[in-house]
Amino acid sequence: MKAVVMSIGSELLGGFLTDTNATFLAQDMSAAGIDLVGVMQVGDDRDRIAQVIGRAADDAELVVITGGVGPTEDDLTREAIAHYVGEEVIVDPEQLEIVKRFFSGRGISMPERNAKQAWLIPSSEALPNPVGTAPGWFVRHHDTIIVSMPGVPREMRRMWRDQVLPRLEDRLDSTAIVSTTIKTIGIGESAAEDMVKDIIHRGNPIVATYAKNDGVHIRVTASDADRARAQDLVDRTEAEIRELFGAHAYGNLDTRLGHAILAQCQRRGTAIRVHEAGSAGRIVNLLAEESELAGWFAGGVTDQFADAAMKAGIALDAEDAPIELARHLARAGGNSPQSALIAVVARAGEPIDEERFAGDIAFCLNLDGNLRERTHRVEANHSELRRRAALWASEFLHVTLATA
Incomplete structure (x- = not known):
């Protein structure tokens, strides 16, 4: 079965939102044996949406649309589908009662405009949405199936897996x-x-x-x-x-880098501390997010490079200042067998052009009383310098903990 995914919303075209729904659907379709042949983003324009549905239906047997099913005037997916198939929308009493119950369960009355979310057309089947107000549509039109789902990711994902995929089983390849x-x-x-x-x-x-x-x-x-x-x-x-x-x-796919690092700490029975100078606390934040393994992160300190170097008595412009500072900070962490300390240092050097400069990255790990270190030279802006420092230090830390 060939498929096209359409993501609806002018905010997508304006770059204000990232289209994570299309990524999810692409991965799930691949796993289900559905051949995704195109992904399209369309603004909030009924005629334009209907036109793109027609083009998608020429290329595929399945058109999956996310977004544009809210209660406001610029939520136009239902109108566009109805226009494309040449049918009139009606308020379905059963769906209207479901929407009303959603609001009454929260102690409020349904706004009149939400009646729009109870619309159906003769060729559509309502797809239940237990976590939101907008049901989906499953439309059979000639040899094409058109699916409309909410743009809210948690609503869309549940509807896709619980409602849409089971309805497609008889059309899918047995492979x-x-x-x-x-x-x-x-x-x-x-x-x-x-x-x-x-x-x-x-x-x-x-x-x-x-x-x-x-x-x-x-x-x-x-x-x-x-x-x-x-x-x-x-x-x-x-x-x-x-x-x-x-x-x-x-x-x-579901493994976070911070979790992987702390899992190595847990395996060794060694907690990790972090001292960052010039990398904006990126490693500290990476590890602090992992509440499940929080006991293996012993905390962190973040400094500006200049402040940390001056405290250590290291000349800011010395060629080897970054690695000397990393060594100094790592040694200051002590030699406890129950904990290790990694020092991560990033220094912005001489400008290369208006955005980039020559940068230095150094890290030193004090593990079991032994120092292990590495340095890098980069040409980057501030954000890229910090990103690379965090990524390279994470790799250094994970590999060393796994192999030392």
Whole structure:
């Protein structure tokens, strides 16, 4: 089954919102064996939406629309679908009662404008929305299925999996598609792709690399008439990739980098402390977010590079100032076997142009009384300098904790 995803909202076209719904649907469609052939964003214009629905229906048997089903005048998805199929909307009494109950359950009366959310057309089936006011539509029009769902992600995701996918089962290919994602860090995308090129050339499973903010993701997707065989192929390929990447592979799609680092601390029985100078507390924030493993994060300190260097008696412009400061801060953390300290230092140097400057990044880890260190030279703006400092220090910390 071929599909097109349409995301409705002028705020998307204006760059005020990120279209996470399309990403979710693309991943779920791939897992379900649905061939996604296009993703479109359309503003709040009835005629334009209807026109794009027509184009999508020419390309695919399934058109999935998110957004534009609220109660306001610029929520026009229902009107556009009705216009495209040539049918009139009516207020469905059963749906109206459901919307009214949603509001009465919160101790308020339904605003009149929300009656719009009880609209149906003759060819539509209402899709229940237990966590919101807007039901979806499941429309059969000639050989095309048009699905309309709310734009609110938690409402859309539940409706898609609980209501839409079961209705599509008889139209889907029987081939089972199983996939997983391995997150890696510390190896660039080109190098990562080169490491798995022999696996890529096998064809099934399909293996692809993607550069992300938290490292390089490696997606493994297998297909087979038998789901168990597809799962086994994915599992064996994942194990092979993890062996290739070693400690540079830190988790799957749902694994957060901070969680992976603290999991290594837990495995070793070693809590981690952080002292940052010039990197805006990015490592501290990364680890502080992980409440489940909070006992393995012993806290952190953030300083400006200049302030920390002056306190340590290190000349700001000395060539080796960043690594000397990192060593000083790491040594000051003591030598307790129950805790480790990583010092992360970022210094902005001489300007290269209006936005970039020559920067230095250094980190030093005091682990079991031994210092381990690394330095980098970069050309970047302030934000990029801090981002790279956090990413590289995270990789250094995760790999060292996993292997030392």
